[in-house]
Amino acid sequence: MKPVPDLPVTLRVGGPLRTIERRPLPPYAPEVLAFLTALSKRLLTAPQTRLHPDIAAFAYWCRPANLARLQRAFGAAHARLGRGLALHIAPANVPVNFAFSFAFGLLAGNANIVRIPDAGHPQAEVICDALAALFADPAHRRVAAMNRLIRYPRSDAITGSLSQIAQARLLWGGDETVSRLRALPVHPRCVDIAFADRYSFCILDADAVLEASDTVLASLVKGFYDDVFLLDQNACSSPHLVLWQGTAKAKAAQARFWPAMTAYLEKSYALAPVHAVDKFVHLCATAIALPEAAASQRHDNFVYRVVLDRLPADIERHRGRNGFFYEHATDDLTCLAGIVEERYQTVTTFGIDRDALVQSIIAQGLSGIDRVVPVGKALDIGVIWDGYDLIGELSRIVHTA
């Protein structure tokens, strides 16, 4: 095995790079489960966690009951081992993403080198402090020996050196980052899991919205808020297009949903003046660039809606931010075949038969859509993500016949 070189990186958690233990474990190894359980406990009791719901969500995801569920779902059809060393290039703008990426690598049985961003997110420090404390505990000696969390300025030289000794890379951050990192020479057996730019949308059933009780409507609104506004509509899985199923009642359903959404935003969302201006600029630009835009409605500056009289095939190129939506009503969801391509990732739904939708995606052989989940779950990252079974991809099968 090629030695791990000494590189000019800042070690945030774990010892020097050259001392890293690269002997893999099987997926869902007891050592790893014990470590993540301890991490979950530690984060859930950390006082700072109350300030950061995203840390709480990660800690909740790591709790033993959830890991046991994931392990059962993963199954034991094959004998497996981690691939070896996994290199993670985590995104700068989603504060806890590095922690999920790290956990996926761990659960698959890998040693991990995680480049964490230095974007000034306090969440990263809270999680790294918790990891460092657990690494110091002899009970987690094996996990501590296998993992390093580091920082370094953008450097193809460093990323290139690490890529040559990694058996797997998790590359977050969109097309540009992926193609840049893909250009670096890698270990011949290296598996890249690349998270490219994606596009997501939402399907709401007009009848279901009209018939929803006030309580159900409130939870729909809260779920839509979480999907869109927690990351300013910038996440790959946040919807840009809202498709209404049921043309006859779409207007009435919109008249119920959007004012409720706006009222919730007025209470819960700190709208930056620059984002209000951004949306207004985008609306004017949309008028010029998108002939299918037939009308628009502004709910103050919290929600901007552009009504499409028909769905342009390239609607994926038109995206909102901070609460800017394209809307279209249809009676026939097979219209999806006219727009869906590889970039499509998540569909969030309300009042839609998700199993039937998945079957129709498969029956039509659509080249995109990897996730069909209820409104409110768009950002719930997990071991199945972007169409990958991450634990499966990050481990290798030891086959016998």
Next chain:
Amino acid sequence: MTAHALTDTNAAEDGAADPSPLAIGPWLAADPYGMTAAEKDAALSAVLRALTQHHRAACPDYARILDLLGTGENGMTHLADVPFLPVRLFKAFDLLSVPRDEVFKTMTSSGTSGQSVSRIYLDRETAALQGKVLARLMGDLLGPKRLPMLVIDSPAVLRDRNAFSARGAGILGFSLFGKDVTYALDDEMRLNLPAIEAFLARHAGERIFLFGFTFMIWQHFHRALEASGIRLPIDNGILLHGGGWKKLQDEAVDNAEFRAALGRSTGISRVVNYYGMVEQTGSIFLECEHGHLHAPIQAEVIIRDPLTFRCMEVGETGLIEVLSLLPRSYPGHALLTEDLGRIEGVDDCPCGRHGTYFSVAGRIAKAEVRGCSDTYEARS
């Protein structure tokens, strides 16, 4: 109304009767600060209504925007009803209301390196109207005669002609109101004391017109004088400056300190800030003796709530919208800026000028980018 019909307004420049609401004559003849806000609202909204129709007919992109915003021609009874465009749109799109072969001059904003710049397309008519209104406002400020002029900048700014940068265009534009135009700084932005002293000797006892950009004046003129312990005898000077306070705010220098400091280094007692932008050249907002920026009759300021875009009350801080009757060759007669400010009062400034007076509080803050992209960033 077509762009062609507008060119007849030249006939009305001496104030002769012209039925077009777009005739400039009456707006040049009147006292620039002589209308109450209510009088102006009625008179100016008739012009802006006509301009909205003109641009809708002449600029297809503008028409598309109005259609999508759901703006009709009716109900535009007040200035606040005039549809406005975000000023940033001029950075992303070439918006013209004249054929390209009638473009006489293209103005660009002075974005710092890497930023995109606004491109404002002027035909001869709009450029001429800008000049006339600016002359009217400057005449009110400086008097009927040209004054000896000291530009607090380097002549190199004009030699480096990347189109018309806002800085160069500002210097050229205001130089029309001075004579014996002399640059106070050399090519390296250092104080050119021999030139300044010779200029002051030539014009001893005369009123002097000084012009420059706020930060340049502070950094390269006031600071340099202070460092060398020189006090220039320009007590009879009137200093016009603009360009924004951002860099000076970083140094905790406000308008009062700026005035006081220049008093110490030059004796100048009349310091006049102005607020204006390349997107509405000509109809600028000048500061009065009481430190208030005033809207002249040819322009207006509206403050809008960032959360709703509704008009805000006197004293409330929000986004500044600027309106001007000048833009004919591009749809820039009502623009939402990215500056924050507030109306200080209406018709009752102690200086005696009528209309709206206001203050500018700076740019809206940039926001942190959240989301999945941009991982492999330079920071770490």
